[in-house]
Amino acid sequence: MRDFIIHEPDNIGGACSLLLEFGTQARIIAGGTDLLVDLKQHNIEISHLVSLAKIGGLKSITTIGDEIRIGALVSLNEVAESLTVKKRLRALCKAAASMASKQIRNQGTIGGNIASAVPSADLPPALLAAGAHVIITSGESERKVPMSNFFYGPRKTVLAVGEILTQVVIPSIGKKTAIIYKKFKLRGANALAVASVATRITVAGNLIKEGRIVLGAVAPVPMIAELASEMLAGQIPSHNLFFRVAEAAAAEAKPISDIRGSREYRKELIQVLTKQSLDEAFKRATGGGD
Amino acid sequence: MYRLITLNVNGDLRTVAVKPNTTLLDVIRDKLDLTGTKKGCGLGVCGACTVLVDGETMSSCLLLAANMEGKCITTIEGLEEKGKLSAVQKSFIHSGAIQCGYCTPGMVMSAKALIDKSPNPTEAVIKEALGGNLCRCTGYVKILDAVKNWKTYSELDEPEMKEYDLEDYKVVGKSLPRYDARDKVTGRAKYTADIVLPKMLHGKILHSTIPHGRIIRIDTSRAEALPGVKAVIIGKDVPDRQYGVSPPRYDEYVLAKDNVRYVGDEVAAVAAIDEETAERALELIEVEYEELPAVFDVYKAMEEGAPLLHERYPNNINTSVDHHFGDVDRGFQEADYIKEESFTGNFTQQAPLEPHASIGDWQDGLLILHSATQVPHYVHYMLANVFDMPLGKIKVIRPTVGGGFGGKAETTPLDLISCVLSKKTGCPVKMVYSRKEMFLHNRGRHKQYIKMKLGVKRNGEITAFESKIFLDGGAYTSFGIVTVYYAGSMIPTLYKIPNYKYTGRRVMTNKPACGAFRGHGSPQPRFAFECLLNMICDELSLNPVEVRRINSMEADYHTCNDLDIRSCRYKETLLQAVEESGFSEKYGQLNDGHGIGLASGGFVSGAGYTIYRGQVQQHSQKPREPFQKKSIFPHANAIIKISEDGTQAVLFIGAADIGQGSDTILPMIAAEALGLPADRVRIRSEDSDISPIDLGAYSSRITLMGGNAVKRAAEDVLAKLFPVAARLMNCSPEELKASDGFIFSDKDDTKSMEWAEAARKYFNDNSSLIGTGWYKPPEGLGGDYKGATVGTSPAYSFSTAICELNVDISTGKVDVKKFWDYHDCGTPVNPMSVHGQVEGAVVMTTGEALMEDMVYNDRGELVNPNLHEYLLMTIKDTPEIFSGIVDSYEEEGPYGAKEVGEGATVPILGAVAHAIKDATGVWITDLPITPEKILKALKENY
Secondary structure (H helix, E strand, O other): OOOOEEEOOOOHHHHHHHHHHHHHHEEEEOOOOOHHHHHHOOOOOOOEEEEOOOOOOOOOEEEEOOEEEEEOOOEHHHHHHOHHHHHHOHHHHHHHHOOOOHHHHHHOEHHHHHHOOOOOOOHHHHHHHHOOEEEEEOOOOEEEEEHHHOEEEOOEEOOOOOOEEEEEEEOOOOOOEEEEEEEEOOOOOOOOOOEEEEEEEEEEOOEEEEEEEEEEOOOOOOEEOHHHHHOOOOOOOOHHHHHHHHHHHHHHOOOOOEOOEOHHHHHHHHHHHHHHHHHHHHHHHHHHOO | OOEEEEEEEOOEEEEEEEOOOOEHHHHHHHHOOOOOOOOOOOOOOOOOOEEEEOOEEEEHHHOEHHHOOOOEEEOHHHOOEOOEOOHHHHHHHHOOOOOOOOOHHHHHHHHHHHHHHOOOOOHHHHHHHHOOOOOOOOOOHHHHHHHHOHHHHHHOOOOOOOOOOOOOOOOOOOOOOOOOHHHHHHOOOOEHHHOOOOOOEEEEEEEOOOOOEEEEEEEOHHHHHOOOEEEEEEHHHOOOOOEOOOHHHOOEOOOOOOEEOOOOOEEEEEEEOOHHHHHHHHHOOEEEEEEOOOOOOHHHHOOOOOOOOOOOOHHHEEEEEEEEEOOHHHHHHHOOEEEEEEEEOOOOOOOOOOOOEEEEEEEOOEEEEEEOOOOHHHHHHHHHHHOOOOHHHEEEEOOEOOOOOOOOOOOOHHHHHHHHHHHHHOOOEEEEOOHHHHHHHOOOOOEEEEEEEEEEOOOOOEEEEEEEEEEEEEOOOOOHHHHHHHHHHOHHHOEOOOOEEEEEEEEEOOOOOOOOOOOOOOHHHHHHHHHHHHHHHHHHOOOHHHHHHHHEOOOOEEOOOOOEEOOOOHHHHHHHHHHHHOHHHHOOOOOOOEEEEEEEEEEEOOOOOOOOOOOOOOHHHOOOOOOOOOOOOOOEEEEEEEOOOOOOEEEEOOOOOOOOOHHHHHHHHHHHHHOOOHHHEEEEOOEOOOOOOEOOOOOOOHHHHHHHHHHHHHHHHHHHHHHHHHHHHOOOHHHEEEEOOEEEEOOOOOOEEEHHHHHHHHHHHHOOOEEEEEEOOOOOOOOOOOOOOOOOOOOEEEEEEEEEEEEOOOOOOEEEEEEEEEEEOEOOOOHHHHHHHHHHHHHHHHHHHHOOOOOEOOOOOEOOOOOOOOOOOOHHHOOEEEEEEOOOOOOOOHHHEOOOOOHHHOOHHHHHHHHHHHHHOOOOOEOOOOHHHHHHHHHHHO
């Protein structure tokens, strides 16, 4: 790793001004599990790191009304094991638990997993499915950004220079609704998603009221399969319907070929994972909430 | 830039100066000298650097030390209390969970964090907790056992002796824990990268960035001007002698003299005050290349007009083998059924958890090399050759080695460059490969393109077999000349094949060289052969067990390619594995993506001939001698010295323990032969000044060859001791026996004395009690054709593996459920070690079958030079494994022992492929068998 200077501000405003001051020469370090890998491999070159370690208030999971608020520095393992999260959005716990290794999950943070904007990241699909938003601060003002508007491209987000993602806010999931996360990986541990799907279904009586299908690792950003999602609204659930929706999701996916899988294979995986997640989500939604 | 921080490490407050970019791992290792925490990948994948931070496991290579103030850090060194091991450490020792030991500290830390929170973890929870700790040796089976049963194991005062049924022996046949396990589980064991010498500098290599080219100009001036840089060397600074493995194919320079031939070729090197400075200096070296056309494909490389890598290898053919034994034309005419099929292997790499490391220390008139090597003697010989100096002026030290699997079976650029840099600077120079450099250097398994044709009678009896193999060898020869012969020679050792034709071509391409990897040359052809045999069984509706049985190799058989099989219990491995697994009831009968598959294998117990010809002498000074069908010098040599008080024996033998356990097996053999309890023999194997030559850990040779030398050294000790004891007991030396610390008369029960007392008396009158022993393979091994030496051995092992698995038909994902393996290793000297080798081989090779693959792009660059994307099996991917040993005795081996380490890999690829066929109905003939390939084949077939 090249030399750099570490700044350890003790308040968020201080962190934002440091980021503004050093611009593209600075990066935020939270858990560091993505950043240090990039620095060690010289994928990025910077001269300043702004550590969030000494800033209070970013490490807790709280509930306000029906909302869950997760601080950006909450570790992936804390997310995976949080009873609060498990009760309301089990898919997020599962997504966190499926990541990397115990060591990395103890180090890595939810904020980092989102802000790094790696296309195969595990938490964003479940969060998009849940309709979550993030709180971004510039030190002087805060803004709320829906997760669905957060990503621009691989490693590109709406975060402006001087801005920090401080919280993830998960709204109430609602009754008769279930969210399921499915991921395909090439080995048991320490493996990135080759493809992933987070599916949300709300049922009303015998019908599906609405649904949302979010795809991971098959596009430059975690993407909502809009057409596939729309096919669910107001429909009578059936094997046939779910099969067609899964086909539609695969058609919408825009994967690339790389060492983990070809474009065609990823599309097939999306179809399989979508179908499985629809089946499971429907089952759980009719069983009463996630 | 530096700032003082205070860390709480193992309960002590330690103040150190760090830079902001210093990782916690580097502080622990370099500043606090707590070298138990290991560096395996540097990128948070392997888990070797796991420490506890406030009780939670973390990868210290991805933590900045500056961020760690105020946290409680625990390293492996912090687990002992006043010299007493923690429960989990004891459990690792007693369960046999430790082999090379390089993953052990990280593994133990993960286990400790787990059982501190949940003392009775389920298997699933253990696998989750240990999923981030890679192990390359054990197959995780005993690690899982150690964590699951930590209470039971830790409460044992003495390790439980799971004895094998060998009534005649006191030590041989006992499942003793490794002699070095305690050092490895406490972090005390010193690997090469852990060693610090006075005035030591750090070296790094500049690698070629292009696949093929001529070096026009190198400007090192900016690098030399960088403060902290002590030396920069390029091609002109290294000897003009080439090196390699086999003398007729020495084709590498220490640094490129003119041409570079692959991305990664060594162009220049730097020695500096620390690794970071050396790396900065590399960036300041300017190299101008004239890029030449490159070739990456085996078939294209052989075409007329293809870019030529070396003038001396026309058409890029490095080695050609054309063998024909018997008459295949007649054999195919006699066949009732003939099947031909093509198979493709994969580029896989040994990927030991410990990266290669060397410390060159060129002193006045003495060159000392510390090296993480499997073959200290061949490295020694190579230094003498390259630097043209007598072997006597060089000493090679092999510290604890963290796995090898063939990757450390040849002299590395680090071995040679560290010496050149040391000579130039007058300081010791340490050089350690990063994980990426491990992949750039490679020397992994050759990718083989295989065409096979097999003829059988209606009942499956083999009448003829023909094999044509092209091996992609990369840019240099390395071990390849041997590999291409092994790819052919091992096939007729398992089944009786009357007529056999083998055409082998090792082809050079602009990629890193391939070398020797566990099972050397034979796993991929064996995979192909076993698949082909199973295909024929399918097509003729024959039973794959019965077909193997009727073709089975037998004891005292002379193969068509002139190899002499002595002991052989192949049939027993087959039948016992079939019975234990219920294969016959399950095969073809399992549903829903379940399948079971069977394959067999075998290997040499040590190569019959040395790698270089003639005596131990500088290569340049040896007269060129014609090849003789005998070994000129002993392959293994041992000295046993008895302590002056008679209580302890110390065994000296230069055999390389790289994790396979020879530092335990050899003292056990010595103890048995001396008649002493196991704990009264220690071993010194690490220093060429102290211990005589053993050729090293390759060709699965140490138990048989080293063991024989040790046994003879012990017999030599007794031959000197018995006359003294006989005088003291008033009897004749001929009637004496030694066992369990006593010497006694065979004829008279009243005549007995303590071994130690007899030895003391010996010392009083004769000075030191020392015995020597040696082993040469039998003379005349092998036939009289070109290449007949490869495949010769004093003894052969046999094994059968059966694999049960599940395939998710919708994604192609394979879940390996269970393996059954029976091995004919002769007498198991230490059954726990035998099982450990088998379990490790099963998991390693299942990984090769399913996921390991080095992928190159069209510029010859490796796409996945890291453990994120070069996939090793984790504990979560590991099947349950049953390992059995058949009753067998090899006359040529010590106490009847032969090999297990390499042979255990050989049947695995075929067993996995067969099980996938049984599960899905499709054969996948190119490795690795990825989910994507399975799904594609399923779509094409249904």
